[in-house]
Amino acid sequence: MSELNLTDNKFIQFHQKIGFKFDGVKYYGYKGDTIASALLRNNLKLIGRSFKYHRPRGFYTCGIEEPNALVQIISEYSEPNTRATIKKIYEGMEIESQNRWPSLETDIGSINNIFSPVFPAGFYYKTFMGPHKNFWKKIYEPIIRKAAGLGKPPKEFKAVSTHLHHNVDITIVGGGLNGLIAAKSLIDTKYSVLLIDFDDQLGGILNNSNKVLSVNNQTPMDWISETVKEIENSKNIKILKNTLVTTYNYINHLIAVEDKFVGSRPLKDKVNSTLHKIRTDQVILCNGHIERFLSFQNNDLPGIMLCSSFEKYMCRYGVLPSKETVIFSNNSNSESLVFSLIKKGFKPKAYIDSRSGENIEPDLFDLIRKNDIPLYTNSQIKGAYGNKKLQKILVEDSSGGVNEIKTDFLCLSGGINPDVHLFTQSKGLLDWDEKDLTYKPAQAFQPTITLGSASGQFDFNAINKEINEKLVIFGIKPVQIKLELNTSHKFKIEKLWEVLPQKQTIWSKSFIDLQNDVTTKDIRQAISEGFDRIEHLKRYTTNSMGTDQGKISSINALGIVSDLLDKKVNEVGTTIYRPPYAPLSFAAIAGRNSYEYYDPERKSPIHNWHITNGAVFEDVVQWKRPWYFPINKDETMDEAVQRESKNVRENAGVLDGSTLGKIEIKGRDALAFMNLIYTNSFSKMKPGTSRYALMLGEDGMVKDDGIICKISDEHFIATTTTGGAATVLGCMEEYAQTEWPNLNVYMNSITEQYATINISGPKTRNIIEKVFPEVNFSNEAFPFMTFQFHEYEDTPIRILRASFTGEMGYEIYVPSNQALKIWEKIISFGKEFGLMPYGTETMHLLRAEKGYIIVGQDTDGSITPLDLGLDWMIGKSKKDFLGKRSLIRSDTVRKDRKQLVGILPTNKNEKLEEGQHIILDKEIKTPTPMLGHITSCYQSPTLGHNFALAVIKNGQSLIGTKAFASTPELKTIEVEIVEPIFYDKENSKLAS
């Protein structure tokens, strides 16, 4: 066990042993361990296979920037692509490595590494082109998908997450040194503050390294716990731990995910993660920096790690990944690792720096000399070698000689980058710093403040000045933090992006993106092929397109490109950092809007009766509507619909029409308004009468239809289609407010206030006279298309005589809370007359027999009233209405427009289908000109055969001719084109 003395580590509870399984083998770690630290504790260095070449990979980092160590958590619905470097272990956790078969040690896919010379950038685009276009979809892609990739998607899944909204004055992202100082200075101010940290421990670099010796004469640990206590006790600051800010939107809108089960198994019935949606006046970004790596031959071998990560494993997790490590650096960030190693008594095996002796920090230089650590200045690592683990490295020293060093571990530092992801998501501007060799925040676009290394301020001695300057807008008392350091306070670096190998072979690989297996050779090739713009290069090579977004490597790629193109890095630019900062699960985003809460369900007030009576339901937008009412469980839908339809034609049927949209329109100018909204003219209508009306879009196309009841010139009630209710109301409001604000008119939805009960069939009058004995339903007293207000047991109701089935019928509008009572009464009184409930399918069949259209089924937004043969509905004398002018556009008056017709099969035994094309020729040739298609098709119990409605070109003049309907089997059925009405052409039933 490579373990440090854990008694002085406050983050790991070494008395609490935790057992977990990795690839079926049981290991032990301690409470507080991540998967990575626990496996390193067990001396396990191989964690996964790479994406493309299946090369063995180890832990490269100790945090969210990890490119290699992605694992599948079997014990959590098999959650894939979890970063082992941040996921904490718990008792009984089961983990599997990814992208290997049959096992991590022996992976068949690693043969790709041998064939790698033939897999350069753009390989797939170039190679898998032929011999036939189907080859990609059917053969190449499935094979490649199986071989390349990340984890497997979970099969069964039910995560629970919830969303939480915050409105605060200030949000501090990152609870490290700067975040804590900023939060402390805001204690008991007038601002409400949210302090967010991804870790379960606040303190950041103070916990993860030995850079700082003391803060205000306290040890860093004491200072942190005192400060955190003060913040926790304050009334205005809330701390969110285990919470990662993934997104920084306009306007100061942050999205953060909180893991509710860090270090324990998620409970099934508890919220697993919370998505925080934060709106804030000011954001303070203190999210620190990320260390870069360096490119040289085989820089991906297990046993290579970033310097700061090695130190974090020591300080934070009490694990020593290796007792004898070599360090390779081009900057001062490696100093604190050297210090930590010496302090713990494991001095590095060698220290290699690309800088010359006089450019290395004097403190570091003395430290190395004093401890007799072999020092190579002006030197570079030419390559790393080993079988599935690092075994030796080659070092080119200042004289040009190549030395071999045997080692099992190598720590790298290629410089540090401010973590600018969130800053650039906020659309702030970056600028390249020639001295520190990195992009730094230059100009904020939103009210954003960056502090500390997140702002590119790498000097510990400048902390007070920066905070006091930047936070002065909050009127805080100036802070005076006294820091004592173990290492140099300033950051120094010399340019080095890549070391070219000693011997270049076709198998040589210097990686620039570990997760996506992109090599520096791929970058060169992309540039030589002309992909020299950074956004093109990224997509061609897939550099920095993995789940880690190239956090440790994307700046290196820019450096290499700028050298190759001989341009300044600022001219090369960066690719855009897009949200999210790190992957977050769909479950967290979906939150409560999933499963049964995905979409609201709307139910009619009679819904429970339908359930009791065995209705099968159909979704009509958000509504649940009875589709049909089978009399027993053996009755099929077809049988039920034939029975229900026949019964309406012979006796009577009752339909729950409550879902129809209902809009009440009132006002002095209501009449003028309705005349403008609908095609019909309502001027000559008598109060108490109603009219079937069409609503068009300004393009002249049918948008909705319904029945308009005129109570007076100043009061109308309109019905709309079930799906169109919200749109029609929205359209009325829009025109009332924006085009005709001079009209005094108001409208409101009354859809849910009233239920609608439709009775129709030849025996309707017998039934309804029994239910409402005081109402005179005779033809003279209650003619077709009129309505009356009545009272039923003190309930005000409106009865409308109208029909959508072709039979005589009434619609009863009743306040929703009284609907069930009246419905049940109708059902019980109707029994002796053979009354049966019917569903939407029967309604569709009956209306189609009568040739009544359904907007959205027989029309599709490209059909005018003229195409439907509804010329009579257009108020020609009206000066204007929605879409009127469009009806005489050159396109809408075309002769060959698609028009509504009826279709009957010549052979009455043939069955037609909705969607079938109508063509002229019996034989199907390619291409076959298409006349149109069938929009509605049913088997009529009355006719005894199939019939259909269709929209076909020039249809009205083709009536009486023959055509063919094509089937999916490329056969044709001979059909007759007829008038679109199949039942009671004389309308004698409606007024009977």
Add this chain to the structure above:
Amino acid sequence: MLIIDCPYCGPRDQSEFSNGGEAHVKRPDGSAEIGDREWGEYVFIRANPKGIFYERWVHSHGCRKWFNCVRDTSTDEILKIYKIDEERPKLDSFKNNVKTPSGEPNLGSGNFTVKK
């Protein structure tokens, strides 16, 4: 996600609103007399500029009132919100950020790296 300052309700989250496209597009009067082209332009043609844009919004999950808004479409900055019956504010009363050849302001646009 914008914050939109509804002139009737005050600042609210964008999710409460719906966008209504270009503002100040007047519906032609006496529509039977005007030509196909003029009518067609009213029905089908809308501006979609990069930069300053006069547009309509409706507080659809709130007071359901329509109002007008001036927004820089390249940065999403809302420059002015005014009631539907108020006069159209003059363009030169807003600072136009769009300077670069591709029409990208160097700050606030997604494509900041394209700048020279």
